[in-house]
Amino acid sequence: MEFIPVVDFDGYKLGIGDVTDQNLQKLCKELRKAFTEVGFVYLKNTGIDQREVDRVMDISKKFFLLSEDEKKPFSRGSFVNNLNHGWVSLERESLNPRNPGDLKEAFNTASLSPDIKWPSDGVNGFRDIQVGFFRRCKELSLRVIRVLALSLGLDSDVFLKAHRLIGSDKNGTTLRSLYYPPVKAESVKEGQLRCGEHSDYGSITLVFQSHEAGLQVLNCKGEFFSAPSIPGTVLINIADLMQRWTGDVFVSAVHRVLLPSVGDSNTRQSMAFFVQPDDDAIVSCCDGSNKYPPVKALDYLLARFSESYGK
Numbered sequence: 001m002e003f004i005p006v007v008d009f010d011g012y013k014l015g016i017g018d019v020t021d022q023n024l025q026k027l028c029k030e031l032r033k034a035f036t037e038v039g040f041v042y043l044k045n046t047g048i049d050q051r052e053v054d055r056v057m058d059i060s061k062k063f064f065l066l067s068e069d070e071k072k073p074f075s076r077g078s079f080v081n082n083l084n085h086g087w088v089s090l091e092r093e094s095l096n097p098r099n100p101g102d103l104k105e106a107f108n109t110a111s112l113s114p115d116i117k118w119p120s121d122g123v124n125g126f127r128d129i130q131v132g133f134f135r136r137c138k139e140l141s142l143r144v145i146r147v148l149a150l151s152l153g154l155d156s157d158v159f160l161k162a163h164r165l166i167g168s169d170k171n172g173t174t175l176r177s178l179y180y181p182p183v184k185a186e187s188v189k190e191g192q193l194r195c196g197e198h199s200d201y202g203s204i205t206l207v208f209q210s211h212e213a214g215l216q217v218l219n220c221k222g223e224f225f226s227a228p229s230i231p232g233t234v235l236i237n238i239a240d241l242m243q244r245w246t247g248d249v250f251v252s253a254v255h256r257v258l259l260p261s262v263g264d265s266n267t268r269q270s271m272a273f274f275v276q277p278d279d280d281a282i283v284s285c286c287d288g289s290n291k292y293p294p295v296k297a298l299d300y301l302l303a304r305f306s307e308s309y310g311k
């Protein structure tokens, strides 16, 4: 049976000032092993608790259950200061560009700018809950990114200094709430999934899932295995720019979300916090190998978006 390790982050959890040397060494060792071998890890005792996660899931679900007409004014692409912010309708995006559109809806909190208009009718507190959770995820991500650099024997700020602008419109980091509505087997298209096979684009991703199954991760032998929800933990994976940055030392694993089995009318939810380097950051191999040419983070992100939106 395949195994995504569970690592205890208690020694560096949110709220703790700094981590002791001993705890740091242990975390470096465990995260390095997980991210070089599997690309995914469950972190427990992060300081983000299940109640916080449930609150974001609940308000997100209220939004997704609004009518099309109520959601349309908040569509992705309609916010001039951030083109990734907002609502993505069912089948609009294919994370595997060779497949039909994914059977999911999403809401991207990509801009915290005061100019953004937020849904409020029927979803009281939507903005504050999404933004509050974005900030919590940001704090945890920065801690993880620091450990990642140290785990490779690099200066602690090698990655951090390219993540100074998270939460501004000069950094593409996004909290995405995902909603997978019940699936009618007879209307599913050939090859369609809840979320097509893909790897994530940026540095790392934090994932929070409702209890319904579906998420699968590809291992190095080319087989998919399940990555179930473990309440109270945060599932964290390496994304493509981080793999490239580390000259393929850390693995950005392919993953997907399967359809429910026929007759299962479940609704699934998840949240993904996609950590992205600052737009102007240049990502070049940290071991000096030049295995990949340097790339500007924003150019890389835009190229990936245009694939998944079929442009």
Ligand SMILES: O=C(O)CCC(=O)C(=O)O
Pocket (backbone or CB within 6 Å): 178, 195, 200, 207, 209, 215, 255, 256, 257, 269, 270, 271, 272
């Ligand atoms: O819904 C999930 O569990 C994961 C979704 C995902 O991998 C993504 O949106 O990139």
Ligand SMILES: [Fe+2]
Pocket (backbone or CB within 6 Å): 198, 199, 200, 255
């Ligand atoms: Fe993903």
